[in-house]
Amino acid sequence: MLDIRALRQDGEAIKTALTKRGYTLDLDAFASLDAKRKQADIRSQELQADRKKASRQVGELIKSGMAVEDAKSQVAETLQTIDAELDREVASAKAIQEEIREFLMGIPNVPQDAVPAGNDEEDNVEVRQWGTPKTLPFEPKDHVDVGEALDGGLDFERAAKLSGARFSVMSGGLARMHRALIDFMLDMHSDEHGYQEVYVPFLVGPEALRGTGQLPKFAEDLFKMEGERELYLIPTAEVPVTNLAADEILEADTMPRRYTCHTPCFRSEAGSHGKDTRGMIRQHQFEKVELVQMVRAEESDAALEALTGHAEAVLQKLDLPYRVVILCGGDLGFSSSKTYDIEVWLPSQQRYREISSCSNFQDYQSRRMQARWRNPETGKPELVHTLNGSALAVGRTLVAILENYQNEDGSVTVPEALRPYMRGLERLT
RNA sequence: GGAGGGGUGGCAGAGUGGCCGAAUGCACCGGUCUUGAAAACCGGCGACGGGAGACCGUCCGUGGGUUCAAAUCCCACCCCCUCCGCCA
Numbered sequence: 001m002l003d004i005r006a007l008r009q010d011g012e013a014i015k016t017a018l019t020k021r022g023y024t025l026d027l028d029a030f031a032s033l034d035a036k037r038k039q040a041d042i043r044s045q046e047l048q049a050d051r052k053k054a055s056r057q058v059g060e061l062i063k064s065g066m067a068v069e070d071a072k073s074q075v076a077e078t079l080q081t082i083d084a085e086l087d088r089e090v091a092s093a094k095a096i097q098e099e100i101r102e103f104l105m106g107i108p109n110v111p112q113d114a115v116p117a118g119n120d121e122e123d124n125v126e127v128r129q130w131g132t133p134k135t136l137p138f139e140p141k142d143h144v145d146v147g148e149a150l151d152g153g154l155d156f157e158r159a160a161k162l163s164g165a166r167f168s169v170m171s172g173g174l175a176r177m178h179r180a181l182i183d184f185m186l187d188m189h190s191d192e193h194g195y196q197e198v199y200v201p202f203l204v205g206p207e208a209l210r211g212t213g214q215l216p217k218f219a220e221d222l223f224k225m226e227g228e229r230e231l232y233l234i235p236t237a238e239v240p241v242t243n244l245a246a247d248e249i250l251e252a253d254t255m256p257r258r259y260t261c262h263t264p265c266f267r268s269e270a271g272s273h274g275k276d277t278r279g280m281i282r283q284h285q286f287e288k289v290e291l292v293q294m295v296r297a298e299e300s301d302a303a304l305e306a307l308t309g310h311a312e313a314v315l316q317k318l319d320l321p322y323r324v325v326i327l328c329g330g331d332l333g334f335s336s337s338k339t340y341d342i343e344v345w346l347p348s349q350q351r352y353r354e355i356s357s358c359s360n361f362q363d364y365q366s367r368r369m370q371a372r373w374r375n376p377e378t379g380k381p382e383l384v385h386t387l388n389g390s391a392l393a394v395g396r397t398l399v400a401i402l403e404n405y406q407n408e409d410g411s412v413t414v415p416e417a418l419r420p421y422m423r424g425l426e427r428l429t
Numbered sequence: 430g431g432a433g434g435g436g437u438g439g440c441a442g443a444g445u446g447g448c449c450g451a452a453u454g455c456a457c458c459g460g461u462c463u464u465g466a467a468a469a470c471c472g473g474c475g476a477c478g479g480g481a482g483a484c485c486g487u488c489c490g491u492g493g494g495u496u497c498a499a500a501u502c503c504c505a506c507c508c509c510c511u512c513c514g515c516c517a
Contacts, residue, residue: 041479045486052486055498059447072497079497097478249439249476251456374439379458379474381439 001104001368008034017110020117020329025107033103037096044089051082105216109364111329112338118328124341125328130312131321133345134404142348143402144279149410150174150428154280165277166269166284168395173428177401177414178287180421181394182262185289185314189391193310195260195291200240202263203231208243211369213335213361220270223284233266237290238388245294245371249381255373256295256303260391263288280395281353287394293387294371297363300385304360308340311356311391317417320400321345323352337362342392344400355396358389 007014007030015025054075061071116125147154152172159167170178189195203225209215209232214222223233234240241261250257265288269275276282291310295303308324315322327339336359343352363383366372372381405413412428419426 038479041486045479048487049485052498056447058497063447068497075497251439374457376457381476 001364002107002110003363003367004034004100004104007104014110018108020111020115021108021332022119022330023108030100030103033096033100037093037100040089040093040096044086044093047082047086047089051079051086054078054082102216105210105368108332108334109337109361111332112360114326115332115338116326116328119330120328121331123328124325124331127324127326127340129321129323130316131319131345133321134347136347136406138408140347140403141406142279142346143399146402146406146410146412147174147279150412153428156279163284166282168280168283173422173425174398176422176425177418177428178394178398180418181397182287182289184418184421185391185394186260186262188314188317189260189289189291189310193258193260193291193313195258195310198241198244198259198261200237200244200261200263202234202240202266204234204240204243206230206232208239208246208369211243211246211371212239212365213368214239217334221268223266223268234263235267236265236388236390237261237263237288238292241290241292242294242365242371242386242388243369245366245384245386246369248371250294250371250373250384252374252376255384256293256299259290259292261290261292262394263290280399283395286396288390289392289394291358291387291389291391294366294373294384295387296373296375297382297385300360300362300387303385303387304338304340304358307387307389307391308342308358311342311358311389314392314397315342315344315355318397318401318415319417320397320404320415322355333357333359335359335361335364337364340389344396345404346400347403347406353396355400356390356392359387361386361388 002014011025011027011030015027018025058071058075061074062068116123118124141149144154144156147170148156150173153170153174155169155171156167159169162169186197190197206215209222214235222235225231225233240263241259244259245257265286267284269282269284272282280286291307293303293307312322312324322342322344325341325343327333327336327341332339339357339359341354342356342358344355345351346353362385365386366383371384371386373384374380375382401415401418402412405415407413407427410429414422414426414428
């Protein structure tokens, strides 16, 4: 959510910045709503002040010895006049405030200056590359062919039997490698990058989803539970972990907060029919290790660079070639002010595919969820800046390993860094 | 699922109809003292919105209601705690 005061003061500048992501801000609609709000607000406050005064008068009269009924009749007429108008004014002030809130909730975050212009992923700009895409001495198979050929391995048919398309079953060594990856990533972020591991609910209420920005606009991307309580399967650990700070005022000495968390993620993929239908690139259920940070405003730019580096470190240790791109305005997520995607090399597709997305939300999420910290210099609560990034999407990491580490005989070499997590196993066959 | 207790400022915790946005303690900030720190003492200190400001309004889990007046009384819901039952 944007700062309403910023919108009043710098509306034009914000509108211009938002065009970079293809969003047209209706400033006139906002201005007229805001003017209506102010009028209703001022009037209802006046009436309330008058009403309070009259009520207090009654108390004083009674205390000074007047009979209760007499005291009441002193102000009865005034109150009657006030009440008639007050109900109306308060109701309309409330309604307008709610309208403004919904209006604000529907505006995406303002892209930072560094965000390049552009419409879609074609316009994202490469920032750096790491490693050299391997040229395999044989025709590379894709991860489905590699995985299905393994003993145990990948099984999409049985997954479909259970749950339909976009699910997978893994068994044997592959299932173990999947689990090992989670362990490997969590250990790395905890031991080397200074994150605290957390375990959180996989079902959350609507408020948490409003806080991070999935609701109200993107309900169709979520799986909603049946039942008397309104609960949703989390689409990412970002939702429960970031909302840990919701409605809280963090003490300065507990900042910055850095959390790492492994959760399954559930996405309806409503808008992506026919996209990545083969294999486990795009699933309704997948595992992810997430990084979340809550930092002071002036630290968030540096924090995004560091966080992206922490995600990159996973790929480096696994020796998987990748590149980092900065998302253009048109490809930028709703709540983000700046996002780096990390893309891993897939030999079968001869191109880089997204495996991580690292974003700085600045105060956009924290304003929605009222996540603040107490600045000792002012003594006042200030909104934190929130960031998060995948480090990494586990399923896609597995895909990358299957493809980059495949051998001509159909086996898959276990990356060296992962072997301690697989009891020394060197090869999946 | 049954019975009882409770949700108040950053935290703990008073407050059962008007003098309460709210005692007190801790934490925090400023000062005195000190070579410095601690301790002690003095002062300050909730959040949000509006206003240039004086100041005004809202907020005591949430939503309704009673009343001239609600943190306080009534109703519903949510959450937490204790005991019993069930259970991985």
